[in-house]
Structures are given as structure tokens and as C-alpha cells.
Amino acid sequence: MPIGMLGKKIGMTQIFNKQGNTIPVTLLQVGPCTITQIQKEANHNYSRIQIGYEYINPNKLSKPNTEYFKKKKVPCFKYLKEYKTNSLDKLNIGKVLNIKEFKVGNQINISGISIGKGFSGYQKRHHFSRGPMSHGSKNHKQPGSIGAGTTPGRVFPGKRMAGRMGNEKVTIRNLEIVNINADKNIMLIKGSVPGKSGNIIYIYKK
Structure with a gap:
């Protein structure tokens, strides 16, 4: 099932494999994200899933945005992202998606804003x-x-x-997950990721 999540780029470092070779990796803080909307397309075979990331004080949002989250009965979020999926198994509004949705060895696509x-x-x-x-x-x-x-x-x-x-959206496909720390929501990706440390990135797995 396709999974989309938001996160932040922490930085880059390197690790060593069993053969002693150096592997450049990028540290990402992924999720948790909450499903805020599910929209089924009548004439298509897919649905649109909207996710929210990073809680925010309602007083910092405009009244229309606050009422939107209130109507959905979910907390207020600073970032929203929408992606398509062909399956709605075990997906409902208010469900929290975390880093456990991914596994070591998965191939994922990562999008971000490149350095200007x-x-x-x-x-x-x-x-x-x-x-x-x-x-x-x-x-x-x-x-x-x-x-x-x-x-x-x-x-x-x-x-x-x-x-x-620079300063434009860049997507890098088929990046391999090297390691996952579920307790701290940290993910290690082999290779580089667009943007600088602290930037918001979008992760998508088919």
C-alpha cells in the first residue's frame, strides 16, 4: 500500500558496513503524521489522502483553518500534504502514521526544496x-x-x-533505507537528500 509521510532533514554522516566500507547516509526525522482527510475520486481508481505534520497552537492559525481541523475532529497542524493511494485498508481520519510503516531495505522517493x-x-x-x-x-x-x-x-x-x-522542488527516487530507530522516529537513508538541515521533506513509498 502506498504510504506518504512528512519529516525533517537532520543532517548527513557516515556509517560502516560489515566489510568495513564507508556508506554516506542522511538522517531524517520522520513523522508522526495524522490522516486529516480521505477523498474518494468517483471516476478514478484511487483516493486522495491528506496528512498533517507538526502540531501547532490554534491561536497561530486563521479562523478558517482552525474550523477546518475542528470539523475533522483532529488537532491543528502546521504542514499538510496530499498523496494518492489505490488502497484504503486500515486507513481512516485521525489515524496516526509513524515510522513503523517503513522497513529497512525499502526503496522510497524523497522530495524537498533544494538549497538556493x-x-x-x-x-x-x-x-x-x-x-x-x-x-x-x-x-x-x-x-x-x-x-x-x-x-x-x-x-x-x-x-x-x-x-x-536552486530553491526548487527536487525528487530523488529509489533511495534505500539503511536503518530505523522507531523510538526516536529517526531514519537513515543511503545517499543525499535535497535541501539543507531543518528543511521539510516528503517521503513516499509505493
């Missing part, structure tokens, strides 16, 4: 090569021609140029 790098040039952003560095050359880091002449007389949308780099 600010306004970057085309060499750093798109890995373009530089111009000649010999004496007399005046094209060291200039982008060069960016469009055609009279026809079409404009720059096409999507042209790779300098601009904002």
Missing part, C-alpha cells in the same frame, strides 16, 4: 564552457549570441541563461 544559490551565471548554472583566455580575447565569461536575427527576431522561452539557481 541565488543569481548565478550561465557557467555555474548550466555548466557552459568559458571563452578563450588568451591575450586580446574579450569573451571570457560572456554568454555570446542568445537568439537569431530578423527571423524570428526574439529569444525563445527556456533559453539557458543566467538566473536564479
Whole structure:
């Protein structure tokens, strides 16, 4: 059954396997999350599950949001996320999903907001090569021609140029779970995860 949960990135470290090889891992604090809404799609074979993460004082929310949680008879949450599932076995509003839904060795997908790098040039952003560095050359880091002449007389949308780099949603698929600490809701993932420490991440298992 597909499971989606929210969590936070703690940081990176390394562990050693039985052969003594170093494995880079990312520490994640996953859940617990509460199901706040179940919406069945009439013309489709799936349902939408909404989960809430991180309790928040109702006084810090607007009245419409507070009334929404009150109507569902669940606590108020700071973050909400929706995902699709084909099975509703043992799922109901108010059920708490925790890290025990996952097992060591599972392949999961993780989404997060990548680290923002600010306004970057085309060499750093798109890995373009530089111009000649010999004496007399005046094209060291200039982008060069960016469009055609009279026809079409404009720059096409999507042209790779300098601009904002990072700070966008990134999904890494098929990351392996190395270890799970159910008491502290800590999960170790082999490899890196988008974003910096403290960022909210979304975990999805098919």
C-alpha cells in the first residue's frame, strides 16, 4: 500500500558496513503524521489522502483553518500534504502514521526544496564552457549570441541563461533505507537528500 509521510532533514554522516566500507547516509526525522482527510475520486481508481505534520497552537492559525481541523475532529497542524493511494485498508481520519510503516531495505522517493544559490551565471548554472583566455580575447565569461536575427527576431522561452539557481522542488527516487530507530522516529537513508538541515521533506513509498 502506498504510504506518504512528512519529516525533517537532520543532517548527513557516515556509517560502516560489515566489510568495513564507508556508506554516506542522511538522517531524517520522520513523522508522526495524522490522516486529516480521505477523498474518494468517483471516476478514478484511487483516493486522495491528506496528512498533517507538526502540531501547532490554534491561536497561530486563521479562523478558517482552525474550523477546518475542528470539523475533522483532529488537532491543528502546521504542514499538510496530499498523496494518492489505490488502497484504503486500515486507513481512516485521525489515524496516526509513524515510522513503523517503513522497513529497512525499502526503496522510497524523497522530495524537498533544494538549497538556493541565488543569481548565478550561465557557467555555474548550466555548466557552459568559458571563452578563450588568451591575450586580446574579450569573451571570457560572456554568454555570446542568445537568439537569431530578423527571423524570428526574439529569444525563445527556456533559453539557458543566467538566473536564479536552486530553491526548487527536487525528487530523488529509489533511495534505500539503511536503518530505523522507531523510538526516536529517526531514519537513515543511503545517499543525499535535497535541501539543507531543518528543511521539510516528503517521503513516499509505493
